[in-house]
Amino acid sequence: MNAHQFFHKNIEFSYCEHTADVEIHVSADTLTDIFEGALLVMCDYMGVPDFTSSFTVEPFTSSLSHSLEEHFVDFLNEALFISITKKAAISRVHWKSFLHTSSAGSFELCRWLQFHKEIKAVTHHNLRLFHNGRKWECFFIVDV
Numbered sequence: 193m194n195a196h197q198f199f200h201k202n203i204e205f206s207y208c209e210h211t212a213d214v215e216i217h218v219s220a221d222t223l224t225d226i227f228e229g230a231l232l233v234m235c236d237y238m239g240v241p242d243f244t245s246s247f248t249v250e251p252f253t254s255s256l257s258h259s260l261e262e263h264f265v266d267f268l269n270e271a272l273f274i275s276i277t278k279k280a281a282i283s284r285v286h287w288k289s290f291l292h293t294s295s296a297g298s299f300e301l302c303r304w305l306q307f308h309k310e311i312k313a314v315t316h317h318n319l320r321l322f323h324n325g326r327k328w329e330c331f332f333i334v335d336v
Contacts, residue, residue: 202220202221203219203220203225203229203232203233204218204220205217205218205219205233205236212335212336213315213333213334213335213336214311214333214334215331215332216230216233216234216237216332216333216334217329217330217331218329218330219324219328219329219330220327220328221327222328223290223292223328224285224287224290225328226264226328226329226330227264227268227285227290227295230264230268231271231282231285232282232283234268234271234272234311234314235275235281235282235283237311237334238304238308238309238310238311239281239305239306239308239309240304240305240307240308241281241283241302241304241305242302242303242304243283243302244302245302245303246284246301246302247280247301247302247303248278248301249298249299249301250274250278250298250299250301251296251297251298251299252267252270252271252274252295252296252299253295253296254266254267254294254296255294256293256294257293257294258293259292259293260293260321261316261319261321262293262316263293263295264319264321264330264332265314265315265316265319267295268332269313269314271299272311272313272314274299276310278301280301280302280303281301281302281303282301282302283300283301283302284299285298285299285300286299309336310336311334311335311336312334312335313334313335314332314335315334315335317333318331318333319332319333
């Protein structure tokens with residue numbers, strides 16, 4: 193398992209590539225860190241973000257979801273949409289509110305130093321998001 197420290201948060205992750213999708217495993221200390229960590233790991237998979245080049249802040253509000261897992265996928269897909277349309281990586285999440293079924297805040301955007309792979313969407317297929325008694329963990333699949 194790989195480990196990165198994103199803004200003083202210990203995020204562990206791994207990739208398992210298949211033909212048209214990739215399973216990503218992330219573990220973190222808190223639920224908000226698992227959401228943010230999953231997003232930052234997706235950016236890491238897509239390329240090399242220039243975390244020193246933050247240039248704008250993009251607000252987000254997730255719609256009310258039926259479950260924590262649905263909220264997780266909705267949040268990541270919204271972030272992916274913003275990243276694609278703005279042609280930027282997301283370097284940080286600023287939370288205004290966070291509930292199990294909705295959230296609001298803003299994404300700090302930065303430039304790509306290099307862009308390698310496109311992620312088309314985050315799927316609900318085989319999604320697992322849980323607290324293992326010590327840390328939060330998630331396994332999720334992205335279409336590439």
